[in-house]
Amino acid sequence: MDPGLSTDLYSQQVYSHVLEPLLQLDPDGVPRPALAESWTVSADGRIWTFKLRPNVKFHDGSDFTGEDVKFTIDRILNPDTRSPQRGLLSQIASVEVADRNTVRITTRAAFVPIMTNLATAAYILPRGYHTRVGRDFARRPVGTGPFKWVEWIVDERIVLEANPDYYGGRPAMERVQFRFIPEASVRLAELEAGGADLIAGVPAQDLRRLRVSLLLDLQEVVGTNYRLMGFNTSVKPFDDVRVRQAIAHAIDKQKFVDVVWPGRGVVAEGPIPPTSWAYDERIRGLPFNLNRARQLMAESGHANGFDMNYLITDREEERREVAVIIDQLKQINVNVKVTAVEFPTLLDRLLKANYDVLRVGWTTSPEPDSLLYSPFHTSAIGGFNFTKYRNPRVDELLDRGRTVTNQNDRIRIYRDAQRLIVQDAPMVFIFHEKRTYASRKAVAGFKPHVSGWIVLKTTYGIDVRVGLTR
Amino acid sequence: MGRFIVRRLLAMIPLLFGITLVVFTILRLIPGDPVVIMIGAENTSPDEVARLRGVLGLDQGIHVQYVKFLGRLARGDLGVSLGSAEPVSRLIWERLPATVELTLAAMAVSLAIAIPVGVISAIRKYSATDTAGTVVALLGISMPSFWLGVMLIFLFALRLGWLPASGRSEAVSAGLATLLTTGSPAMLITAVSHLILPAVTLGAGLAAVVTRLTRSSMLEVIGHDFVRTARAKGLPGRRIILHHSLRNALIPIVTVIGLEFGALLGGAVITETIFAWPGIGRLAIRSIVQRDFPVVQGVVLMIAVVRICANLAVDVVYALIDPRIRYA
Numbered sequence: 001m002d003p004g005l006s007t008d009l010y011s012q013q014v015y016s017h018v019l020e021p022l023l024q025l026d027p028d029g030v031p032r033p034a035l036a037e038s039w040t041v042s043a044d045g046r047i048w049t050f051k052l053r054p055n056v057k058f059h060d061g062s063d064f065t066g067e068d069v070k071f072t073i074d075r076i077l078n079p080d081t082r083s084p085q086r087g088l089l090s091q092i093a094s095v096e097v098a099d100r101n102t103v104r105i106t107t108r109a110a111f112v113p114i115m116t117n118l119a120t121a122a123y124i125l126p127r128g129y130h131t132r133v134g135r136d137f138a139r140r141p142v143g144t145g146p147f148k149w150v151e152w153i154v155d156e157r158i159v160l161e162a163n164p165d166y167y168g169g170r171p172a173m174e175r176v177q178f179r180f181i182p183e184a185s186v187r188l189a190e191l192e193a194g195g196a197d198l199i200a201g202v203p204a205q206d207l208r209r210l211r212v213s214l215l216l217d218l219q220e221v222v223g224t225n226y227r228l229m230g231f232n233t234s235v236k237p238f239d240d241v242r243v244r245q246a247i248a249h250a251i252d253k254q255k256f257v258d259v260v261w262p263g264r265g266v267v268a269e270g271p272i273p274p275t276s277w278a279y280d281e282r283i284r285g286l287p288f289n290l291n292r293a294r295q296l297m298a299e300s301g302h303a304n305g306f307d308m309n310y311l312i313t314d315r316e317e318e319r320r321e322v323a324v325i326i327d328q329l330k331q332i333n334v335n336v337k338v339t340a341v342e343f344p345t346l347l348d349r350l351l352k353a354n355y356d357v358l359r360v361g362w363t364t365s366p367e368p369d370s371l372l373y374s375p376f377h378t379s380a381i382g383g384f385n386f387t388k389y390r391n392p393r394v395d396e397l398l399d400r401g402r403t404v405t406n407q408n409d410r411i412r413i414y415r416d417a418q419r420l421i422v423q424d425a426p427m428v429f430i431f432h433e434k435r436t437y438a439s440r441k442a443v444a445g446f447k448p449h450v451s452g453w454i455v456l457k458t459t460y461g462i463d464v465r466v467g468l469t470r
Numbered sequence: 471m472g473r474f475i476v477r478r479l480l481a482m483i484p485l486l487f488g489i490t491l492v493v494f495t496i497l498r499l500i501p502g503d504p505v506v507i508m509i510g511a512e513n514t515s516p517d518e519v520a521r522l523r524g525v526l527g528l529d530q531g532i533h534v535q536y537v538k539f540l541g542r543l544a545r546g547d548l549g550v551s552l553g554s555a556e557p558v559s560r561l562i563w564e565r566l567p568a569t570v571e572l573t574l575a576a577m578a579v580s581l582a583i584a585i586p587v588g589v590i591s592a593i594r595k596y597s598a599t600d601t602a603g604t605v606v607a608l609l610g611i612s613m614p615s616f617w618l619g620v621m622l623i624f625l626f627a628l629r630l631g632w633l634p635a636s637g638r639s640e641a642v643s644a645g646l647a648t649l650l651t652t653g654s655p656a657m658l659i660t661a662v663s664h665l666i667l668p669a670v671t672l673g674a675g676l677a678a679v680v681t682r683l684t685r686s687s688m689l690e691v692i693g694h695d696f697v698r699t700a701r702a703k704g705l706p707g708r709r710i711i712l713h714h715s716l717r718n719a720l721i722p723i724v725t726v727i728g729l730e731f732g733a734l735l736g737g738a739v740i741t742e743t744i745f746a747w748p749g750i751g752r753l754a755i756r757s758i759v760q761r762d763f764p765v766v767q768g769v770v771l772m773i774a775v776v777r778i779c780a781n782l783a784v785d786v787v788y789a790l791i792d793p794r795i796r797y798a
Contacts, residue, residue, distance in 0.1 A: 005555055082525055082555070138556075154564050155748030156638050181636055181746040185620055189635045193627045344502020344761055351506065 001152070002138035003123035004076050004083045013200075013454050013468060014158050014178050018059075019123035019143030022050055022069065022103075023115060029224065029366025029450045030277055031115040035064065035124055035144065036103075045110030045403050052101040056167050058126040059142045059149070066097035071127040073105070085121035089114075110403035112410070116367035120451070146171050146458045155180055162458075171458035177465040187467045188438065191216065197443050199467035200454055202436040207263050210438055219437040221448040222275045224371065225363035226268050229310075229325075229428040232356055234388045242300040244425040247308075248286040249293035250332045251325070257431050260320045264436070268429035270418040271362070271371050275432075275450045277407065278368040280415040285422055285429055293332050305333025311349060311358040314340045318359060350386045361433065366450050368414045373398050376421055389426035471789065474797035478782050486774060490543070493770045494536050497763050504528065504552050504761035526552060539767070548771070549764035553757070558768040562750055566772070568638055569749030572741065573734045575642075575669035577727070580677035585716075585723075588684025592692065593711060603681060610678030615737060619671040619744040626667060636746040639664045668745040672737055676730050683726055687719040694718075720791055728784030732777035 001015050024034035036050040056064040073095045076083040091111040096104045107114055129142050141149050146168060147160035158178045162171040179196065181187040184203040190196040192215075202210060202218065210218040229247070231238040238244060253267045269285040272278050297303055308329070312318045319340065326336045341349075349355050364370035374384035377398050381388050397417040404410050422429070435452050442462050449455050456464060505522045523529045527538070542549055548558035591603040627635035642665060645658030691697065692715055700710045739751035746752075750769050757765035788795045 079521065079525075082522065135555075138554075153638075153748065154561075155752055156746075179637060179746065182743050182752065183620075183636075183746070186623060186636050186744060186746065189623050189628050193631065193635050195627075195635055195637070342500075342502070344507055344759075345500070347506055348501040348503060351503075 088117040088121040113369040175463040196467035198439040246296035265431035273432040309356040387426035548768040576673035580673035584680035591685040592688030607678040607681040672741040731780040
């Protein structure tokens with residue numbers, strides 16, 4: 001539970017109630033003030049000056065100052081810390097404490113996504129306490145947040161209690177409990193039996209029942225992700241854009257979602273999901289059109305089709321997806337041959353570009369740069385640009401998206417980039433997966449976060465028990 | 471007997487050595503880079519991965535890594551988790567009591583049911599009781615634990631509301647300690663109520679095996695001459711069954727129990743996942759998925775040691791229940 005060291009979403013869901021970042025993403029993924037009250041950026045877009053909230057205290061009684069911010073970020077950037085968050089902050093060149101309540105962060109080049117990255121990766125640590133306890137911080141974290149750490153029984157539960165001195169007002173509930181329940185059906189059973197008040201991840205077969213339930217609420221949010229079919233554009237015949245477009249035109253995404261992901265996904269038009277602030281409804285994917293698909297196959301000299309090696313993971317849903325894909329691509333004489341492997345194996349082959357066509361998902365923070373840069377920028381070939389996609393115009397747009405601060409200008413830039421990417425079809429964007437939550441009526445008004453986090457309101461009159469996956 | 475035990479303990483060393491070699495090699499042969507999984511797709515760049523691999527020592531040859539691992543192991547150091555950066559021994563040690571508690575409870579539940587049912591089935595051969603016992607045992611063997619577990623939760627937690635659906639709440643030993651020091655049974659009751667469903671789920675398979683074994687073993691013993699002689703002497707039936715027959719019938723049962731103890735530890739992996747039980751089974755699953763090599767190695771080694779010790783214990787118990795068996 002050390003924000004600089006742990007990697008999983010589940011730790012973050014818990015410690016984000018105890019510690020706070022400078023900026024917090026609102027449920028739509030837009031950075032809002034948290035420990036920073038306000039900020040300005042220099043004309044060249046490199047120097048960010050943050051005014052910190054005054055008179056904030058950590059749970060151990062020490063004052064929150066600029067020194068804590070510097071300590072937190074420097075620690076993540078220090079290679080010896082081995083922080084998994086380092087990549088998200090690696091654009092930061094320096095952190096200076098101008099005065100007690102002012103911090104200046106300088107990036108190597110203009111880099112607007114740093115705002116989101118500070119919100120997701122830099123939870124502010126108390127310098128004094130952390131230096132004193134070292135590694136044990138992970139067992140007893142101290143922050144500025146609305147809840148204080150009480151106890152942690154490994155793999156069983158974490159208990160937090162209200163911080164009476166919270167600057168945002170004392171939370172209405174006394175205690176919050178997080179429990180870790182790996183089985184989805186058991187999580188739901190706990191909710192129904194009264195052992196939990198809110199759970200993340202609802203079993204697919206129970207969605208319909210919960211939508212009409214009078215006792216429980218179901219909340220759904222389209223996450224900032226896309227599920228895709230990716231082509232290795234360096235191998236034949238997928239180096240031919242017409243072949244890739246033909247396959248995209250041959251897939252009936254709506255039918256695909258209806259059959260395999262009923263109520264659990266929405267058809268994707270491009271990489272940016274409708275819940276993101278950067279979504280533009282004018283972006284349209286290549287539509288389902290068999291005539292156009294057959295015509296493209298003929299133009300590329302593959303009227304008689306070919307065998308396609310398709311790599312998937314061994315998840316149950318993906319196996320069912322394959323039945324639909326085989327059926328749909330048969331229409332254009334493409335014969336799909338499936339290999340199912342464990343996820344780490346797929347990831348390994350993806351990074352080595354050792355595949356022809358694969359099925360994978362991409363999930364990030366709501367920042368469009370995170371959704372687009374690594375998968376599509378030429379500089380990321382050899383890393384997560386696993387389709388080996390190259391388009392100088394897209395590179396230029398993605399680079400520009402990092403330097404422009406105006407949000408509307410950014411939306412326009414990413415719209416242009418998406419148009420090109422959809423046309424070049426290095427991937428078929430199939431659908432965006434929904435995240436699901438269920439709660440008892442007592443925690444009414446819970447709104448899931450677009451990035452998948454549970455951020456509890458502090459206004460519930462009962463002690464909330466949350467059931468998490470893992 | 472003492473010399474026998476010492477000799478068996480010494481024989482563990484080459485065995486464990488072999489186990490470490492196999493586990494170490496297999497883990498590194500399966501594809502999947504722990505570093506990429508650890509830092510996540512969004513944050514990864516190839517040079518960052520290379521740097522972390524260096525820091526974690528994963529860029530060295532397998533043989534170099536293995537020798538270093540053995541060197542640390544000889545000093546009792548199981549290494550550090552790649553994922554959480556915590557010592558492996560600590561991760562295991564924190565979870566071991568939960569697994570041991572569950573396994574022992576499963577064993578107790580299954581023996582408490584299986585031996586009486588097996589004995590009654592044997593002495594009332596082909597009766598309705600016998601048939602019912604056989605059918606239930608067959609069901610017990612055939613039912614997969616993940617199904618049985620979910621069904622038990624559905625019935626006892628959701629429909630009837632008698633027992634909690636998942637989790638451990640407190641250790642039974644802590645509940646017992648509270649009862650003894652303060653006289654309050656509340657904590658013990660909570661602890662036991664959480665333990666019942668997972669213990670029944672885990673113990674069901676063993677109960678079925680032992681029921682059938684007890685029945686057949688008893689039938690065999692009852693047919694022996696000395697039992698007929700005992701009857702002819704006019705000994706009471708209870709004494710013949712419990713003292714003369716059951717004690718002799720127990721030898722194959724003890725063997726199976728010893729062997730099954732190891733299987734219970736393996737089965738705990740699934741049961742712990744269903745019931746959100748905070749033991750080493752869940753740790754093992756998570757570590758395998760995350761390719762957290764040091765943790766997987768530690769857990770496998772731990773289970774191997776427990777299994778070997780269980781087998782040794784079986785041999786010792788033989789000598790206790792059968793005076794004809796002596797070790798030199």
